[in-house]
Amino acid sequence: MSGGAADDPYDVVVVGAGVVGCAVARALARYPLRVALVEAADDVGEGSSKANTAILHTGFDAVPGTLEAGLVRAGHRLLGAYAAEAGIPVEPVGALLVAWDEEQRAALPGLAAKAARNGHHTTRLLGAAELRRREPHLGPGALGALAVPGESVICPWTTTLAYATQAVRSGVRLLLGRRVTAVSGAPGGPHRLSTTRGPLTARFLVNACGLYADRFDALLGVQDFAVTPRRGQLLVYDKPARALVRHILLPVPGPLGKGVLVAPTVYGNVLLGPTAEDLTDRTATGTTAEGLAGLREQGARIVPALVGEEVTAAYAGLRAATGREDYRCAARPALRYVTVGGIRSTGLSASLALAEHVLGLLAECGLRTGPERPLAPVRMPNLGEAFPRPYRDAAAVARDPGFGTVVCHCEHVTRGEVRAALASDVPPAGLDGLRRRTRAGAGRCQGGHCRPALQALFEEHRRSAGRRRYGKDGGAR
Amino acid sequence: MRHEGTREERAARAVDVLVVGAGPAGLAAAARLAAAGAGRVEVLEREPEAGGAARLCAHPGFGADRRGRPLDGPGYAGRAVRAAVRAGAAVRTGVSVTGWAGPLVLETTAPTGLEAVRARAVVLATGARERARPARLLPGTRVRGVLTAGELQRTVALFGPRPERIGQRAVVAGDGPEAGHAVRLLRRAGVAVVAVVGEGPRAAVRAGGVPVLAETAVTEVTGRGRLAGVAVRGRDGRPRTVGCDTLVLTGDWVPEHALARAGGLPLAPGGRGPLVDGALRTAVPGVFAAGGLLHGGEPAARAAAEGRAVATAVLAHLGGGAPRAAEGLPVETSGPLRWVHPGLLGPAPAPLLLQAEHTLVRPLLTVRQDGRVLHRGRPAGVLPAWRSLRLDARWTRGADPGGGPVVVDVRE
Ligand SMILES: Cc1cc2nc3c(=O)[nH]c(=O)nc-3n(C[C@H](O)[C@H](O)[C@H](O)COP(=O)(O)OP(=O)(O)OC[C@H]3O[C@@H](n4cnc5c(N)ncnc54)[C@H](O)[C@@H]3O)c2cc1C
């Protein structure tokens, strides 16, 4: 998957292999085009796409009439169907916007009306008693809620990987570890891209650079918006906490900001977060003592029993805010260039619809795609607790005893799954990537038991595959 | 969560006693049960080798053999495995117990297939683990180079004592004996130890030459990709940084209670292991618990002693009579105590085990029931946070079985 010179010049180069860039590359793979997906990191989904709240939003609370509102609504439907086909775990648990004071309760009917304007007519107001019946571990003082059916939890890692895998299987070149550093070219001629691993040539260019979309725009002399990273810190609670929460518990947006949510994950954990902090450093994905303490304080009010449970993980992601309550997508026909920017806090949900939208923008730029053809099929390994996993699959174990050999005990990940991930079409560059593909090391001991063994499996695979390139977290720790 | 369909077809089997976990506690229980003729006694261990946490402790501190030669962890573990096997117990490794198919039926996954094993009695001896970084709420960047002492042991066991597998400059966090073991293991692997950082007034660490920062906490980790340093805060409240590429987290034990909780067993409030009475019975009749699962960070000998004790209770259960769940007066704590064990006090006076939240100097202990003092005293000069204290049965004598909870109060 390195090199790529053979296909040069490309018809389309997509820069940035987050969930958005991968979805765009997959959409382009339906046509007889030479397409490259170029990514600075050594794996797909290494940016905002790996560290979010993992909710497949309906778009009920978007600003009506915006591009975002339309694309999240369409994306929810598209990704829901695609997930079933590709084996991406989704649980349609539904959301409850919980009102904790009179002001919030008074805001619920307005939110229901806004949802209706966004095309969601199934929301329902719940009184305190019914709310407590549906969510018995809620803290004292909950006055009522707006129920939003359709809000779902999803695996963000599998989603990005499914797109990338299907794109690669359908002929897209995935070029990892290549940052695009400059774009040049004579007017009317193809784009010449300088990358950290040699040049590329592209007739059409798509900017899916996430937090860096404004900087990439600048490489083409475009100045449209500036990205402000908005950090969201999150805590993941251990599996026994899953029994405490049945729905996605959303805060009612108010003058004091958005508040935090409590939500189940498809891995059987519970998420608490995210914070919202406007920063300037686009790499500030660390957690802070104040951030985590604030989350625990808010969590204790929403589901008091939650904070008594063990914390499995803490992480932070950065949203690409641009000072406008909408996406910043633009076609620039003169440059044969499309920007998919400002994909703030809903990009996972909107990804498939965004990809279709980008096809339209490319057409505006003059791209002729040719006839559509079917994509290579993809069926991802299941990481979700609500669906059968190999350690519980007698047939899989009978076929390959490796599926009966548990290597990560906290998450019940088997050696068979690790080997399959290492040998997959979009293999991990290190143990972090392996974790996103298998959950190995993602559990309560955070790899304290299995990391050395996983490292050994990783190196064994590297040796037998005869590769020499070492990934950034593939080496010693 | 259970799923329909035929994928989950499991082979069904029955044994007399199923022990989950082949550490010192589980092995001691199995050895005694098999020797006492409890029938088919089977120990299930998810690791490729039996022996538990002790197997990875390549240092002395595990007592001595019959001729008085000091034992290290692997030596101790090997003897425990041989004793169990010699007594007639079956020790099966590479078998993960993943859930419950009934109150006394355990689901297992192994390379040989899936099983549902029914037993007349189940002993949970799944041990404890050190909390990982997120569970300690230690903020900062996501970096490589932060690991627990257990992971350090596993790394050395698998790759040998090689600095390129660990790092160049390490800080060890914690004051218990594990911190000292970590210092020695790091040095053996050629890693420089720049400091031991402990929250207590003094540390158990005796590792010549390494500066010990007492009453100091690690508050943040820094670095990009790889750990570059840790922020620490001492008694004066002033933060400072210590440069290092490796941080070893020791102590801060939490029971491996996932299986116990999946079975719906209520937990003891402080220790977070399954709630048991003096006979080590849990809330489910026929299910027992012992060892690190009830109180982590204790010496292997104590876990093994408890394994032998649980065998006595299991034999009584197998011997007939109506199966009984844990019963007795709740035992509660007041003051800076992390946990007290057992959480339920039976009709007979029984010893209590307790651990302080932080190191206490000449603590005054009072055991009360309904405001009435059962016993009071200063049983220890210094009670370190990393060692538990045993109060013999005298302390709970006179408790009224019909009265309220027994409260253990501690103050300095
Ligand atoms: C805390 C948080 C919670 C969220 N919760 C949700 C949620 O519940 N549901 C939802 O739908 N969305 C959610 N989101 C939003 C979602 O995660 C993002 O919208 C989405 O991941 C954006 O994807 P992307 O592909 O645009 O960006 P990214 O994933 O950041 O990908 C951009 C990629 O471009 C690469 N790149 C940048 N510059 C260059 C260059 N010059 N050359 C090569 N490569 C380059 C980067 O390395 C990066 O991999 C959340 C976001 C955050 C931060």
Ligand SMILES: Cc1cc2nc3c(=O)[nH]c(=O)nc-3n(C[C@H](O)[C@H](O)[C@H](O)COP(=O)(O)OP(=O)(O)OC[C@H]3O[C@@H](n4cnc5c(N)ncnc54)[C@H](O)[C@@H]3O)c2cc1C
């Ligand atoms: C760094 C370190 C240093 C130590 N130093 C000393 C010392 O010097 N002296 C001393 O006396 N003690 C020491 N100890 C403590 C000693 O190792 C423990 O007290 C002892 O091992 C506890 O025994 P246990 O049987 O309760 O649990 P463990 O030894 O932890 O055994 C539990 C076993 O259960 C297995 N298991 C768990 N869940 C499942 C499942 N679902 N299915 C199948 N199997 C399962 C585990 O794999 C494990 O093997 C040290 C411990 C550590 C980590």
